[in-house]
Amino acid sequence: MRKRIIRLLFVIVGAAVGFYYLPPIWIAMRNQLGVQLARPIESAIDFLIGALVFWLISLLLTDWTIKMLKQAENALTKKSLTYLLFGAISTIFGLILAILISIPLWRLSIPVVNNVLPVLLMILFSYLGFHLGTTRQDEWRRLLTRRGRDDQEAQVIKRQDENYHHYKILDTNILIDGRIYDLVKTGFLEGTLLVPNFVLYELQYIADAGESIKRVRGRRGLDILNKLRSEKIVPVEMYKGDFEDIKEVDEKLIALAKKVDGVIVTNDYNLNKVIQFQNVQVLNINNLAKSLRPRVIPGEQLTVVVVKKGTERQQGVAYLDDGTMVVVEDGRYYMNEQLDVEVTSALQTDAGRMIFARPVHSASSHGIDGSERQDQKRLAESTKKTDHKNNDRNNRKN
Numbered sequence: 087m088r089k090r091i092i093r094l095l096f097v098i099v100g101a102a103v104g105f106y107y108l109p110p111i112w113i114a115m116r117n118q119l120g121v122q123l124a125r126p127i128e129s130a131i132d133f134l135i136g137a138l139v140f141w142l143i144s145l146l147l148t149d150w151t152i153k154m155l156k157q158a159e160n161a162l163t164k165k166s167l168t169y170l171l172f173g174a175i176s177t178i179f180g181l182i183l184a185i186l187i188s189i190p191l192w193r194l195s196i197p198v199v200n201n202v203l204p205v206l207l208m209i210l211f212s213y214l215g216f217h218l219g220t221t222r223q224d225e226w227r228r229l230l231t232r233r234g235r236d237d238q239e240a241q242v243i244k245r246q247d248e249n250y251h252h253y254k255i256l257d258t259n260i261l262i263d264g265r266i267y268d269l270v271k272t273g274f275l276e277g278t279l280l281v282p283n284f285v286l287y288e289l290q291y292i293a294d295a296g297e298s299i300k301r302v303r304g305r306r307g308l309d310i311l312n313k314l315r316s317e318k319i320v321p322v323e324m325y326k327g328d329f330e331d332i333k334e335v336d337e338k339l340i341a342l343a344k345k346v347d348g349v350i351v352t353n354d355y356n357l358n359k360v361i362q363f364q365n366v367q368v369l370n371i372n373n374l375a376k377s378l379r380p381r382v383i384p385g386e387q388l389t390v391v392v393v394k395k396g397t398e399r400q401q402g403v404a405y406l407d408d409g410t411m412v413v414v415e416d417g418r419y420y421m422n423e424q425l426d427v428e429v430t431s432a433l434q435t436d437a438g439r440m441i442f443a444r445p446v447h448s449a450s451s452h453g454i455d456g457s458e459r460q461d462q463k464r465l466a467e468s469t470k471k472t473d474h475k476n477n478d479r480n481n482r483k484n
Contacts, residue, residue: 088155089148096144097137104136105129164347169220176219180211187211253280253323253348254369257339258288261307263353265371270319278321279314280348284328284338286311340364379408382441386429390443392417406441415444 109132162170188204254277260266261281269275289311293304315322325346329338336357343350349367352358361368382388390404395418402417404425414420414427427443 088152092148092151093141093144096140100136100138100140101133102136103140104132108132108135160345163345172219173216176215177212180215181208184208184211252277253346254278255280255282255339255343255348255350256285257350257352257354257357258285258292258307258335259354260351260371261285261289261310262303263371264306264310266351267310267313269371270314275320278323280323280325280346281311282325282338282342284335286324288335336360340366376439379410379439382429382432384429384431387446388412388427388429388443389424390414390427391422391424392420393422410439410441412441412443420445
């Protein structure tokens, strides 16, 4: 689409150039060859020749033009609104000043002075205006504010922090997860939430899936998005653009973050690593949840319920309210029982945190209790076997 628009602009410019500069050629043909055509035909030929020549030029320069436009777009999106505003205003003032100076020059009959020199003046004064407007933003701001508020506003108005990113780009997983809604309600997330259209389409595709689990997850993501937009806790914007040359949604998110200088909010571990490798800032809600979990130290006591056996002999596994796994020594003897344990150590991994603990009772008592329970189980099993054998013998005799 961009290529077509740029080539169309080349054709329009070429037609205008041909209409303006080719008539002298027809005058020369009349004088030298005596060839004369009707004025409308000459104008039409001028249009066609100019358009054709510039269309051929566009075939060579379209890709280069698109590349330059993307670089300019990326450079502008990284600048603050204040920078662009002062730059535009000062450039306009520079152009106005250059036009005022050029008015006497246009009245002169000297070709170079009345044509070329005004153009050079406009370029020079535009550059000077933009440079002065963007490099002295604070001084211009102080001049435009009232003197009585200068000291107060000097403390409030500061340069935009390089670590602050206005747009927080949401991926599909974070919307399906649902915790982003609770995080936004707390007020810790600043800026504007940006939801790309290709993320919305992926959510819709999941919501229309044949599998019931996928369908529920997709609909939950759409419900979370509608809540964020309707309650207006923070501004929510939709990005309608797309990256047609990129197929994967994750790669599109990275390209969008680079384009708008935004931060990607996700809970995907693998995507988090890829984004960091691409030098794009990322906010992982799982990392936030891990950092907010309460810290435990060796010797601290906890109350847990052992829910399953551990991988090692006699171990039991319990979980805290935040999902932290607690490995309890001799815990298999206290299955589905509430137990007071003492923390011995803790291990932090990429997958989460593990706490190792042992029952508060003495180690010797654990061993006795455990052996007693084991003996009771063995005695019960042997009793059952004996009863079965006796029943079989009685049945045979009968």
